[in-house]
Amino acid sequence: MIDVPLSVLDLAPVAAGTGAGAALAHTTELARRTEQLGYRRFWVAEHHNMPGIASSAPAVLLAHLAANTSTIRVGSGGVMLPNHAPLVVAEQFGTLEALHPGRVDLGIGRAPGTDQVTALALRRTMEGLSAEGFPRELGDLINYFTGERGGPITATPGHGNMPAVWLLGSSGFSAQLAGLLGLPFSFAHHFSAGNTLPALALYRESFRPSRWLDRPYAMVAVNVVCADTDERAEWLAGPSSLSFLRLRSGRPQPLASPEEAAAYPYSELEREFVAQRREGQAMGSPETVSRQLTELVERTGADELMLTTMVYDLADRVRSFELVADRVAGGLRH
Numbered sequence: 001m002i003d004v005p006l007s008v009l010d011l012a013p014v015a016a017g018t019g020a021g022a023a024l025a026h027t028t029e030l031a032r033r034t035e036q037l038g039y040r041r042f043w044v045a046e047h048h049n050m051p052g053i054a055s056s057a058p059a060v061l062l063a064h065l066a067a068n069t070s071t072i073r074v075g076s077g078g079v080m081l082p083n084h085a086p087l088v089v090a091e092q093f094g095t096l097e098a099l100h101p102g103r104v105d106l107g108i109g110r111a112p113g114t115d116q117v118t119a120l121a122l123r124r125t126m127e128g129l130s131a132e133g134f135p136r137e138l139g140d141l142i143n144y145f146t147g148e149r150g151g152p153i154t155a156t157p158g159h160g161n162m163p164a165v166w167l168l169g170s171s172g173f174s175a176q177l178a179g180l181l182g183l184p185f186s187f188a189h190h191f192s193a194g195n196t197l198p199a200l201a202l203y204r205e206s207f208r209p210s211r212w213l214d215r216p217y218a219m220v221a222v223n224v225v226c227a228d229t230d231e232r233a234e235w236l237a238g239p240s241s242l243s244f245l246r247l248r249s250g251r252p253q254p255l256a257s258p259e260e261a262a263a264y265p266y267s268e269l270e271r272e273f274v275a276q277r278r279e280g281q282a283m284g285s286p287e288t289v290s291r292q293l294t295e296l297v298e299r300t301g302a303d304e305l306m307l308t309t310m311v312y313d314l315a316d317r318v319r320s321f322e323l324v325a326d327r328v329a330g331g332l333r334h
Contacts, residue, residue, distance in 0.1 A: 001290070001328070001329060001330040002290065002293050002294060002297065002305070002328055002329045002330075004297055004302060004303060004304055004305055005040045005303075005304045005305075006039055006040065006304070006305050006306075006307060006324065006325070006329055006332060007039055007040045007041040007042070007043065007073075007219070007304060007305070007306045007307070008030070008031075008034050008039050008041070008042045008043065008306065008307055008308070008321065009043045009044075009045065009077045009190075009221055009306045009307070009308040010027050010030060010031075010042065010043070010044055010045075010055070010308065011044070011045050011047065011053045011054075011055050011308070011310065012024055012026070012027040012044065012053060012054035012055040012061070013052055013053060013054075013243075013255045013310050014051065014052050014053065014054050014254045014255060015254060015255045015257075015312050015313075016253070016254040016255060016256055016257060016260065016312075017254075017257075018254070020054040023054040024054055024061065024064075026314040026317070027044070027054075027055070027061070027065070028064065028065060028068050029314065029318070030042075030314070030317060030318060030321070031065045031068065031069050031072065031074070032068060032069060033318050033321065033322075034072065034321050035069045035070070035071060035072035037321060037322060037325040037326075037332055038325060038331075038332030039072060039321070039325070039332060040072070040073060040304070041072060041073035041074070041075055041105060041306075042065065042069070042072050042073070042074050042075075043074070043075045043076060043077030043078075043105065043107060043306065044058050044061050044062060044065070044075075044076065044077065045058070045076075045077050045078070046058050046076065046078065046079055046080050046083070046109075047114060048112075048114035048118045048119075048122065049114050049115060049117075049118040049252075050114070050247070050252045051252055051253055051254050052243055052247075052252055052253060052254045052255045058076040058078075058079055059076070059079075059089075059092040059093065059095075059096065062074050062075070062076065062096055062104070063095075063096060063099070066096065066099065066100045066103060066104070071103075072103075073103050073104070073105055073164075074096075074100070074103060074104060074105070075104060075105025075106060075107055075163070075164075075166070076093075076105070076106055076107045076108075077107045077168065077186065077221070077306070078106075078107030078108050078109040078166070078168040078186075079093075079106065079107065079108055079109070080109050080110065080111060080112055081108050081109065081110060081134060081137050081138060081141065082110055082112065082123060082133070082134060082137065083112060083119070083122045083123060086137050086138075086140040086141040086144060087140075087144060087153065087155055087158075089106075089141055090141055090144035090145055090155040090158035090159075091155050091156070091157060091158050093106045093158075093163050094144075094145065094155055094156070094157035094158030094159070094160075094161040094162070094163075095157045095158075095161075096163065097157070097161040097162065097163045098157040098161045101161075104163035104164070105163060105164045105165075105166060106163040106164065106165050106166065107166040107167075107168045107186060108138060108141070108165065108166065108167055108168060109167075109168040109169070109174070110134040110169075110173070110174060111170075115250075135177060138167075138177075138181075141165075142162075142165065144158050144159065145158055145159065145160075145161070145162035145163075145165075146159075146162065147159045147160070164184070164212075165183055165212070166178075166183060166184045166185065166186055166219075167181070167183050167184075167185050167186070168185075168186045168187075168188065169185065169186075169187060169188065169199060170187070170188040170191065170192035170195060170199075171192070171195050171199060172195070172198060172199050172202045175187070175199040175200065175202045175203040175206070176202050176203065176206045178203055178206075179202070179203045179204065179205070179206025179207040179208065179216065180206050180207075180208060181208075181210060182207065182208050182209055182210020182211075182212055182213050183210070183212060183213065184212070184213060184217040184218075184219065185200075185203045185216070185217070185218050185219070186218075186219040186220075186221060186306065187199050187200060187203075187218065187219070187220050187221065188221050189220045189221055189222050189280065189296075189300075190221045190222050190223045190281065190308055191244075191277070193279055193280035193281070196220065196280070196300060197299065197300065200218050200220075200300055200301070200302075203216060203218060204216045204218070216303075217303050217304075218300070218301070218302055218303050218304075219302065219303065219304040219305070219306050220296065220300050220302040220304075220305055220306070221305075221306040221307075221308060222280075222281055222282055222293070222296060222305060222306070222307060222308070223240070223278075223281040223282065223283070223307075223308055223309070223310070224281070224282045224283070224289060224293070224307040224308070224309055224320065224324060225237040225240070225282075225283045225284075225309055225311060225320055226282070226283075226284070226285070226286060226289045226309075226319075226320040226321075226323040226324050226328065227284075227285065227316070227319070227320065227323070228285065228323075229284075229285050230283075230284040230285050230288055233283050233284045233285065233288075233289075234283065234284075235258050235262070236258060236311045236312070236316050236320075237278075237283050237311070238256075238258050238261030238262055239255050239256045239257065239258055239260070239261045239310070239311065239312045240255070240310035240311065241261065241274045241277065241278070242256050242260075242261040242264055243255050243256065243310065244274075244277060245270055245273060245274060248273070255310065255312055256312070257312050258312055280296065282296070282307075286323050286324070286327035286328050289323075289324060289328050290327070290328045293305060293328060307321070307324065309321065
């Protein structure tokens with residue numbers, strides 16, 4: 001049985017034949033159900049110009065999710081800080097924290113969460129495409145919450161309403177920065193599995209105790225599809241694999257049905273790409289997923305796992321989290 005806390009990362013997937021409204025309604029229902037099951041936190045991502053993902057405005061979506069739940073922590077996984085003015089992020093998440101004190105996580109990343117053309121539309125200048133200013137922007141953001149550096153600007157809400165701040169990453173840069181600042185760190189194992197162990201080692205080696213943490217705290221995000229049998233899980237995972245392939249090929253589309261994914265004529269190179277992406281993830285029956293997640297925790301020393309499940313039908317998505325809660329984690333309910 002998995003003995004670390006489990007949380008949820010959701011991308012509000014838009015299934016083929018539906019729209020953003022249905023995707024957001026399904027995310028809301030999933031948040032309610034995972035709260036009932038005892039998952040610790042429910043995060044949503046920031047992605048842009050992706051027809052298959054409706055989580056483009058995390059702060060707006062989180063306000064809705066927090067109002068429709070009562071105990072589960074809600075947060076961003078993450079806000080891509082170079083896309084936004086730090087003052088705006090401080091005001092948005094200060095508002096969320098003021099409305100739902102003690103329940104809000106602000107996960108911060110430095111990637112654009114989109115392609116370069118869309119990133120330019122977000123950041124407005126070619127200079128803005130660089131992430132070199134990220135450490136300064138992060139410092140500005142934290143200072144808006146704490147008010148320590150003073151200055152002529154007070155973030156209201158923001159100052160005095162600081163959510164829990166996390167750094168997110170898929171390489172060593174954010175891992176080291178999180179360690180130096182004494183912040184909790186969440187690693188994107190679900191799409192950068194090859195970098196997981198080096199990044200976590202760097203985080204722990206760089207860690208300095210802070211007002212927020214006295215020891216490192218590392219969360220690992222992992223793809224999980226759990227079903228009653230290994231074969232069923234493989235079938236349900238097909239759309240996610242095809243979606244990622246299409247995204248990397250520069251032709252993102254809504255999430256395909258399992259039937260469409262199964263009928264897709266993969267080339268040999270495409271099959272290798274999909275197989276490589278699945279390495280280190282968790283897919284199968286509860287027994288298989290338990291073994292895979294146990295191995296992941298043992299290899300990484302993760303203090304917490306964040307599960308992301310991209311399947312076509314909401315009922316299958318909910319079922320996956322139910323099976324993990326009941327038969328992999330031994331019952332998460334508080």
